[in-house]
Amino acid sequence: MKTRKKFLLLTGLIILAMLLVACGGQTTEEPTATPVPAEQPAEEPEAEEPAAEEPAEEPMEEPTEEPTEEPTAEPTAEPEEEALGEPLKIGVMTDLSGALLLFGQEMLNGLELGFEYATNGTMVAGGRPIELIVRDDSSDVEAGTAAARELIESEGVEILVGNTSSAVALQVQQIADENGVLYFPAPAASPDITGSNWNPHTFRVCRNAAQDGLTMAAWSLENVGQNYVILAEDYAFGQATAAGFQAAFGALGANFLTEQPIFAASDTTDFTPFIQQILDLQPDGVILVWASNTSGVVLYEQLTSQGVIGNIPIITGFSSNDLVALLDPGNIGAIGLIVYHYTLPDTEINDWLVEHHNEKYGENPDLFSECGFATAQAIVAALEATGGDTSPEAMTPVLEGMSFDGPKGTYTIRAEDHQALAPLYIVRLVSVDDPDQRYFELVEEVSGEASAPPCTAPNCN
Template identity: 45%
Template sequence: MKRLISMLIILVTAIQLLAACSSGTGVEPTTTNPTSESAQATQAPPATTAPAATTESTEPTAAPTSASAAANGKPIKIGLITDQSKALSLYGSQEINGFMLGLEYATNGTMQVAGRPIEVIVKDDENNPERARQLARELIEKDGVELLQCCASTSSALTVIEIAKENNIIAMIDPAAGPQITGSNFNRFVFRTGRNTLQDALTAGPYMVENVGKEFVQLAPDTDFGKGSAASWRSIIETNGGTFVADDVFIPADTTDFTPYLQKLLDAADEKQAKVLMVTWAGSNFPRLFQQMQEQGVLDKLTLATGFGDNVTMPMVYADAVGSVGMIAYHYTLPKNEVNDWLVAQHKAKYGSYPDLFTAGGMASGIATVRGLEATKGDTNADALIAALEGMSFEGPKGTYTFRKDDHQALQPMYMVKLISTSDPDAKFFELLQERTAEQTAPPVMVTK
């Protein structure tokens, strides 16, 4: 009997599946319109209408001086960079929809702050960090944006925050989860509303060591995100008394035949007595990886620890895992507060589906952006916004978020859950076991410069 049936599911990262894989799940991924490259940024919609993001602006815009712009009611242009067409496009759509709803919520539907209308220009980085870098430059130099929002990919986020630093503008980050963003690659222009992988590990790592096993082996994609996540989990598990008995196995993200890498895991089980397989993954080839682990006997020898993902993924991958316990960053059924209630109702009305794994993070980013601009009276000057945002607490869909002054990481609640269904038509998949507080899951400050 494969251990899959009784495996413990612990979130390392949400597993991305493309929209094309979602038929029959009962929950469709969300989209934003329009997607034409020539679309102009839109003005604020009426208060009763959910705002729509736009794509590329074609006319160059003179760089504003933020204080005079605020005084004159000049529009605030925000450049949003994320994946809309490649492996992380589902997450990108969640980010966009959440961000736009966050702006709407925080402005009471006016899409204005201190008399300045908000315009959002969305660009597709195609899950390519160098394209993300180029787009960030174009948004600032050509389109005249004063703030940046990004990215689905950690690698893209790492390039965008460099451009933010060069141009002295704020970059809000969500959902990219690599710890480097608010750690080794941190700069003062970065604020992250999304959780990072250290917060994932602090939520679930101690439970794993106590209840699952102490001898681990780890698999992750050979990307900035994969390496950062692997380092996070290794640190927390070792701190809590677990050991990694073999080197981490890093796999190219576009792999289709996982055989040589899975053999390393089997060797770790046979020769080094590994008991638990920790898997971090983000990509549309996860079902293939999962299938090959079953076919090659990996799950006969190792207890799998991987992630509760988005609403599209759950019915496709986790049907045999009902009854398992683990953690998740967000599910629309878990938080009990007015902001989340609003998000669920508005998302259902506008997009015909429930908010998904990273919708809440996008919304939190939109809310934080508005709260910061309210504090500066519409001034987008970086020094003014940094002073306003550092240490700021605000209410979002998961409850209270606080930007830590040391690294601008948002501390926030996290969730331990039990999987009770993968077929519920309203995606009511989980029973809440424990809400872990922001203090309980606060990661160590990793800033190195």
């Protein structure tokens, strides 16, 4: 008898408004008030000459000493301490209008708060004021590459961050490499970004999809069964992630019922042929790799109405809060993986993120808020170490092997492929309508080391 357990989770892939802080002091009040005593002695000398000598000394000396010392000492000291270097422009590309809009906005909000947290609200790092220049890439390769070139060539940005779509990120990282600019993809998750397509100018603080596969493979083989089918979105992220899942599950002894994953286009509206193929094969579980929000909702509706969900476990990742709320209540009890949910990490930094995200945006941080936040932390830490020098020669030695505390705990950037390792979570769905979006119960926190993907960059040993 095959053990069947409900497994559900949407795979997820999300930048910013700048904060300005001005400081200054008032120094004109004391000098205008202190000279007043000089008028009083002017009347006394006319009435009585002896009395005129003493007042003439005190009012004339003391008022002139105090006003000249205090106003010149304080105003000139502060500008020297606050003297800043040349403004640092950071280019941010994210989806603000396309199929991955939800994820793009999550990352952008988190990035903004990450810079605020890491700079203590000053938006200054390494002695340089940070200016974030945001562009909408709409998850379109042509728009994304044009934005990257414009940010570098016209705006003069010294660092690039972002891209929600892996297809866009894979092209942007080449542009950054050609121009000698460091690039931090976020939240694009294709393993190829820090794998076969790796270059020395790319650093990823967010997780990659191979980490998802490794984390879920061990759990699934123990709790679901041995026979699987992969249904994946037919573009760079879906292809690379499906390959990662296939490798991770296969390494642990899983059997795949099709030689290649079943791929469907991102704009598919009728999934019936793909669903029928799954029903005919009757696998122990379906590994689902899908990121596009709109077609993803349609896919889940059809998987439910055509009898897959409820009969065959779906193995994938839980997604953003808005998408979890769309799930059928019949999925309660399902177990799967999630990259981040605001209720899971027990850290002071996550508490800060939750509090300030609610204050600024009126809602809880979401799936990729943590990704943007931690990316900003890493950039600021590197800038502080280099004194604001953004050259790859200065930044790379600092970033390689960097370890820091972020929302999920400890993050460590591997020197070999520039991929960060951080915890992931296996959770049980307990609600789809909780008013505070407390949808999950933690089953297991998997450490960054335990979920570390294989190093496949060209310079890996």
